[in-house]
Amino acid sequence: MVNKLKTVTFVGVEMNHFKGLLLVVAVIFGCVFTINAATAASTSDDVKKGEAVYNAKCAKCHGAKGVGTKSGPPLIHKFYHPNHHSDVSFYWAVERGVRAHHWNFGDMPKVDGVSKDDTALIIKYVRAIQKQAGLF
Numbered sequence: 001m002v003n004k005l006k007t008v009t010f011v012g013v014e015m016n017h018f019k020g021l022l023l024v025v026a027v028i029f030g031c032v033f034t035i036n037a038a039t040a041a042s043t044s045d046d047v048k049k050g051e052a053v054y055n056a057k058c059a060k061c062h063g064a065k066g067v068g069t070k071s072g073p074p075l076i077h078k079f080y081h082p083n084h085h086s087d088v089s090f091y092w093a094v095e096r097g098v099r100a101h102h103w104n105f106g107d108m109p110k111v112d113g114v115s116k117d118d119t120a121l122i123i124k125y126v127r128a129i130q131k132q133a134g135l136f
């Protein structure tokens with residue numbers, strides 16, 4: 001009889017632990033999910049902002065959605081894969097311009113009125129459309 005009581009208590013304790021564990025797991029899941037959702041939202045906001053700056057400052061040569069024009073090369077191109085042209089090359093291109101070396105469009109002049117933050121947004125946009133196009 002005594003033995004039986006002990007067993008019941010033991011199971012009760014175990015159940016409480018189990019519930020506690022479930023709660024902890026649920027809370028962790030909740031946090032991770034919330035953080036992920038927030039990051040995804042701010043990333044797509046940045047991509048949209050980047051698209052606006054890109055369209056205003058880069059699209060006349062690099063084309064809408066990076067497809068290129070008669071005045072500049074496409075950015076949806078393996079030359080501009082992140083492993084070949086890292087993000088730094090974008091900051092330099094905007095700040096200093098680019099001497100023609102891959103194509104025959106002539107030099108890219110430096111682009112005025114685009115801050116480092118703007119360029120960071122442009123990079124997010126360009127990487128997003130490169131990814132969409134299956135470049136990586």
Ligand code: HEC
Pocket residue numbers: 054057058059060061062071072073085089090093094098099100101102103104105106107108109111114122
């Ligand atoms: C007046 C036309 C023109 C505009 C405007 C322009 N580009 Fe370019 N861009 C070029 C040309 C032409 C090249 C290719 C040079 C080459 O490699 O032959 C180039 C190359 C680049 C490269 C490759 C750099 C490298 O190291 O090879 C990047 C990155 C780039 N442009 C980003 C931008 C961004 C971002 C903007 C807008 C802020 C922009 N460009 C606006 C014409 C332009």
